[in-house]
Structures are given as structure tokens and as C-alpha cells.
Amino acid sequence: MKPNATSLSIAIRRELVFHDRQTVADISEATGHSFPTVKKHLERMRTAGEVNEQGLTPSTGGRPATRYVFNPSAANGLCAYIEQDVIAYRRIDAIGTTLEKGRMAIRHGNHLQTLFDLLASQLASHSIQAITIGVAAAVADGEIIYAPDYPTLSDVALTTLLESTFDVPVVVENDMNAAVYGYGRSVPTYADETIVYVYLGKNGPGSGILLNGRLLRGKTNFTGEISFLPFYAHHTFYDRIRNHQRGTPLTDQACDALARLVTTFTATLNPHTIVFSDIDVTEEDIRRVRKRSERYIAATHLPDLTRGLWEEHYFQGLITFCVETLLETI
Template sequence: MAGMNTDLLIQLRQALLFDRLQTIPELSRTLSTSFPTIKKHLDILIEHGEVDEEDSDVSSGGRPAKRYRSRADHTHGLALYLELDAIGYRIFDAVGTLLTNGTESVPRQQPHVPALVCLIHRLLAQDPRITFLSVGVAASVENGQVFFAPDYPSLQQVDLKQTLESEFHLPVVVENDMNAAVIGFHEAYQQRQQSLIYLYLGKNGPGSGILINGQLVRGSSHFAGEISLVPQYDKATFGQRIAERSDVLNADTIDAISRLTTTFAATLNPHLLIFNSAEVTASDLEQIRTTTARYIPETHIPRLVRSNWETDYLNGLTRLGLQLQIEQPIKGTST
């Protein structure tokens, strides 16, 4: 399309959807772009059904100011996450509002990819407005390929992004479960520019998601957060130390978590350390803080909080899916 700036379209989508900017002056100031250029590209988004133009209720006289909003009904997205014996999913609209969700059981011996493909086919048949997919896995992922999945051997070395894009001809993002969870928490609580670590003890082994100054940390080989391998004492790793824990955390498990908390505090010094509320009680948090204070001055211990891990996980996958969607070219054009 003549005169269209694809990068500016992406920036406009992001400003409207995530930053909630609504007027041409706001968008012009934030994006350092002239009023006419902003208006031209908004008109493109309006023409393609992505944005609505509305008269403002507030005006200083003359013609009412125009406000612009992303259209919730423009498209739908599908987020899915894989567990050992189930696949959870959420369908949401173009602004991230939940439309429907559910869980599909997976027999223990059945490979996950065929089960995932079958479920997606069924959900797409039920809702043909779905145009993008986000998938979470309890594994290390690099550019959509699973490369470290000790509890999911059928996923090992599977290029899940390419597999799904080839099958469905839709854009796909694949992310580690804890990375998605920390993104979801960050977005829900607007912890802008803060350093957060999300710690999950896990049914199938622990993991963590790390945001430093608001930026997700994947590491040089996309292995950041694999805390089960962190050595502690007596030649045992963190994963081994908590392997025999029960629903009620005992002193040994509290100590192992406290040592890991100390490691995080001394190396990354985060503002918050987030725990799954289904795994850790308020009393447990106080014991962890008290025990951690034996290893490091209390002033350096991050604030310990509890949150709903599954909600944060799905919120993170939703955010990743929406980010993927706004990066797609306008239909009929190419990047």
C-alpha cells in the first residue's frame, strides 16, 4: 500500500492496545510522528476493521475531538498450555478479554503434539475467527523449538512453532511456562521497570521466570530459569532438595527455598519474588523470609508475594499472542 509505514502501524497498534492511548495528539507525541501521518495510518487500521473512531464526550469547543480504540471483535486468539496429563486453553478477543476456556485431558502415554494438533483443529472449527496461537510448555524453548524437556520426552527437539504454523497456516508463538507467567504477572500488576522473579515448585520439577528492569531474561542459550539444576549443599541440587516435599512445606524445603532466595537476592537483587499461591501459604512466606535472613541481611531480601500461577500463565500467553498479532502485516500487504 503506497505510503504505508509498516513499523508505524505496529507502533500504533501497540499504543492503542497496550498503552491505551486514544487521541491523535497523544499518539503523535508518544510516537514522535506528525498529526497527518498518524491520521493516515489510523485510517488504514479503520479501513481494515482493526480500530474504531469515536467522538469524544469532552471538547473545548468546535468539533468534538476524535478518540480511537482497538476493536475487540476484530479477531480472536487461542492460548494453550501443555501439562503432563492435560492441555489447558483460553480463547480471547482482540483486546485480550476472555471468551471461553477449558481443559482437555491427555492420556499419560500419548505424545503431546498429536493431542495438541487435534484439540486446535476442533477449537478452530468451533471458532473460525481465531487467527493466531500462543503455546506454553514446561520446557526450555528457543525460537519456537523445544530443546530441554526432561518431563516431556515427546517434545524434545520438536520445532513446535514450525509444526503448528505448517499445520494451521496461522502465526504461532511458543514460550516457556515460567516466562509466560512472569510476563502475565508483570502486565496484570503494572510492575513497570521492576525486577521480578516468579518461582514455581511444580508438579514435575521447579522453574522460574525472570524479568530484570521490565525485560524478560532468557539467557545466552535460552536456559535462564532452569533452577532445578542450581547446586545447594551436600552435592544436591535445588530440584533434588525439594523433590520429596509434601503439600505442607517442611523445614528442609523451606531452607532449600531460602537458600535459592538468597542466591537470587545476591545475584539479581529483584524487587519481588513471586510464589504460586497453590503451593505456598502466607505462613510459609514468613518462614522463608526468616530463614533467608540467616544467610543475607534482611534489607536485601525481595518482597515475597503469592499469586495465582495458572491465571498469570494464561495472562502471559494472552499478552504474547496479542503482541504476535499486532506484528502481523495488514492483509494484502507484505513486510
């Protein structure tokens, strides 16, 4: 955090960007700080170019209040996710609007070097104040602790490495945590809902969990590694779905494996919703999975089963993490 990024400044930024509170009175009530204190901070932020005035509120009999909005040009961020054969990226402004997007093919099977090349290219061309990276791997405090399909990333303290190289704040996050976080931001939900997001993946399945509105990471940040679930006498969940071909109906074997997964989450977390990637399943597949799940657990306990826009929710999670970092560090 920079010296001028006081806790109140950060709170004001968050109210403006995430909660659409635009007047001194509204922000004062939300933050618990006095009207004069909030007013003083807003004026200081306006002078610094962080905040713009945007007219007055409609009159309700008294003096109309000045409306404030956060300046999108106050900072830029870069969000990228790493897949087996490509890195997809978006450059965003300070409120999360996409300014540029693209993809870079993995070069010579080296994911780490390709990531370095992408970041170096973007930072040479643009002023970027925060970076978020998503990866299909287990991540603990910015370190890749389990990435069998990404040997150049395995056991790499990626946040530390990138921050020391590029001198920009970096957040590294598991792909499923980003996706479920993005879904929670994109779809109207109650603050205390429990949501599970399931992706069968190119390199094996994973899940992300919002427990009562908060990301569930677990003791060693290994939450969601559903490949290992021993649903059958001699086979894991991954063994039963690994041959599923995207774009084709679920086999009976894959349908049963997903039904057992739904049942397990229902019995342990009792979530409101389980989201399946639109890349992996169709609406008919979901109907079959629900029907099969009813063999294992009473229908009254089952959550809503739905399809999610995988890439958009993934990016929305990365963008939200990036904006949160920008608001704390600019």
C-alpha cells in the same frame, strides 16, 4: 507480517491496546509521527474495520478530539498451556478478552498429538489468527530443547511444525517466562523492576525472570532451570523440595532450600520482588522462608516475597504474547 501491516500501523495498534492512548494527538506524540500522518492511518484502519470511533473527549475550551478504540472483533487468538495430564486453553479476541476456555485431557500420554487434536478442533470451528503455547520445558526460538517429562515434545521445533501444519503464526514459550511476563502485565510495577517468579511445579521447579522489565533468557535459553542448583554437598535444590506436598506446610528442609534460593537471587540479581505460586506456598510459608533467608543474608537486601495467582499470571503472559502477535500480523 502482512504487506499492509506497516510499522506505524503496528505502533498505533499497540498504543490503542496496551497504552490506552485514544486520540490522534496522543498517538502522534507517542509514536513520533506527525498529526496528519497518524490521522490518515487511523482513518484507513477505521475503514478496514480495525478501529472504531468512540465519541469525543471532554471539552477543555477547544474543539473536542475524536476518541479511537481498537476493534476487539478484528481478530481471534488461541492460548494454551501443556501440563503433565492436561492442556488448558483460552480463545481470545484482539484485545485479550477471553471468549471461551476449556481443558483437554492428555490422550495416551501423547502431548504432541493431543495438542494437534485441540488445535485442529479449534481452527475448524473458529477463525484464529495467532496461537501461543506454553510448556514446562526449555524453549529456544520455538524449539523444545529440554523436556524430560514430555518425550513426544522433546527436541521438536514446535513453532515451525505448527505453523507449517495450520498456517497460523505460532509463539511457543517456557511456562515460567510466560508467568513472570503475565505478572508484570497484571500487577502495577515500575518499568525497570527486576522480578523473579518461582513455581515448584508438577514436574520439577522453575523460575522466570524480568530483568529491568525485560525477559531474561540467557545464552542458551536455559535461564530459570533452578532444579540444578547445587545448594548442598550431595543434593540439588530439586532434591530438597521434590517431596513437598501441595496443600501442606513447607517442611523444614524445603523451607531451607527456598531460603537458599531467595538468597542466591538476592546476591546475584538483587530483585525487587520474588513471586511464589499460590499453588505451592501459603502466606505463613513465605513468612518462614523470609525469616530463614535472614540467616544467610542481611534483611535489608531481601526483596519483597509474595504469592502470585499462578494460572492467571501464566495465561496473562500467553495472552499478552498472543495479542502482540495479532497486532503485528493481522
